[in-house]
Amino acid sequence: SKEWSLANRPVGMPKLSDFGMRETDAPEPGNGEIQVRNSWMSVDPYMRGRMYDRESYVPPFQIGETLQGGAVGTVVASKHPDYAEGDLVVSMAGWREAWTAAPESVMANKVPKTGLPDSALLGVAGMPGLTAYAGILRVAELKEGDTVFVSGAAGAVGSTVVQIAKIKGCTVIGSAGGTEKCKLVKELGADHVIDYKQHDTYDSLLGALRAAAPKGIDVYFDNVGGDHLQAAIECARPMGRFAICGMISQYNDTEPRPGPNNIIQVVGKQLTLRGFIVSSHVDLQPQFLQDMAGWIQSGKMKFEETVMEGIETAPEAFLGLFQGRNKGKMLVKLT
Ligand code: NDP
Numbered sequence: 001s002k003e004w005s006l007a008n009r010p011v012g013m014p015k016l017s018d019f020g021m022r023e024t025d026a027p028e029p030g031n032g033e034i035q036v037r038n039s040w041m042s043v044d045p046y047m048r049g050r051m052y053d054r055e056s057y058v059p060p061f062q063i064g065e066t067l068q069g070g071a072v073g074t075v076v077a078s079k080h081p082d083y084a085e086g087d088l089v090v091s092m093a094g095w096r097e098a099w100t101a102a103p104e105s106v107m108a109n110k111v112p113k114t115g116l117p118d119s120a121l122l123g124v125a126g127m128p129g130l131t132a133y134a135g136i137l138r139v140a141e142l143k144e145g146d147t148v149f150v151s152g153a154a155g156a157v158g159s160t161v162v163q164i165a166k167i168k169g170c171t172v173i174g175s176a177g178g179t180e181k182c183k184l185v186k187e188l189g190a191d192h193v194i195d196y197k198q199h200d201t202y203d204s205l206l207g208a209l210r211a212a213a214p215k216g217i218d219v220y221f222d223n224v225g226g227d228h229l230q231a232a233i234e235c236a237r238p239m240g241r242f243a244i245c246g247m248i249s250q251y252n253d254t255e256p257r258p259g260p261n262n263i264i265q266v267v268g269k270q271l272t273l274r275g276f277i278v279s280s281h282v283d284l285q286p287q288f289l290q291d292m293a294g295w296i297q298s299g300k301m302k303f304e305e306t307v308m309e310g311i312e313t314a315p316e317a318f319l320g321l322f323q324g325r326n327k328g329k330m331l332v333k334l335t
Helices: 046-050 118-122 127-139 156-167 179-187 202-212 227-235 278-297 311-322
Strands: 002-006 019-023 034-042 071-078 088-091 098-101 147-150 171-176 192-195 217-222 236-244 272-275 305-309 329-333
Touching (some): 002 311, 019 311, 034 088, 034 118, 071 098, 071 118, 088 118, 127 217, 156 171, 156 217, 171 202, 179 192, 192 202, 202 227, 217 227, 305 311, 311 329
Parallel strands (some): 147 217, 171 192, 217 236, 236 272, 305 329
Antiparallel strands (some): 034 098, 034 329, 071 088
16 A cells, blocks of 8 residues: 655655655554545645644654644454444544554554535545634634624635634624635635735735724634734724634745734734644534534534545645635545
């Protein structure tokens, strides 16, 4: 079976040559181990952070070691009392077609059949979904009637945030790159969309946000950072709440970038800017799954996926996140 590792630490935007593929045979499971054939793997923006050799909330990837990430697969052999052939498993053993390990060592969990497609376990009903849920409801303390601005609104996290905010009775402004993505965000229920590629200067972006929210915004859900964050500070109403989820526009920067030049407004407007990491909110998981299942069944929550076929495409899929090639969740289908 095939698997990917990091060949070099990328500088700036990663290149295909920063990745290396090899073939191995997943060994027969020993006592306490299972063998799993992955059917889906996830590529996520946070993986770029793990490619730097620096201390963070997750340890860096090591050169030559198989990369890790979310994956869904099926148990094909088991010497673990809690797992049987045919069980569906979500794990962190992605970037490979098959693996043999003790489930605990790769954060594997058996998942009940939900009626949802397996791929949803890596998206709307998985890590990005929980990120959206925890970020908008708990971190941003969303209230009915809020005016909410969401960047990266056509992506996995952002598209879920848009819909949760609509379910909770808010006015939603979503920004995304390109006409097609903006159309999707509108279809998901956003009241206003901003094509940030059409507003490619700070002043133009700010103008578009002001036009969409003439009375200002109460909540900003940040997926991209940079000009978007600065414009959101500018348009924030007093006591505004910001869930700082990610800043993808800066993940490939080689030099530190100046902060928002209007950060001083955080004082006068008494804004809350709160960063968060989804793994600190796993206590919400049961409630999240219950709510999400209900919303999906009742048609209030739609989820888009962009699927690349075959393990060979994994680096390309990953790079695609920084080129905006995905609508909704970017996934690699393995079998
Ligand atoms: P997405 O599905 O949103 O994919 C990434 C998208 O980012 C692209 O499709 C692209 O959309 C947009 N993008 C890429 N480069 C830029 C840029 N320079 N400026 C503006 N937009 C850009 O990914 P996810 O939903 O998985 O993640 C969204 C954000 O949430 C990321 O910042 C990620 O790091 C963060 N995150 C944080 C977590 C946490 O625990 N805090 C957990 C999970 C995700 P477009 O075409 O519109 O530009």
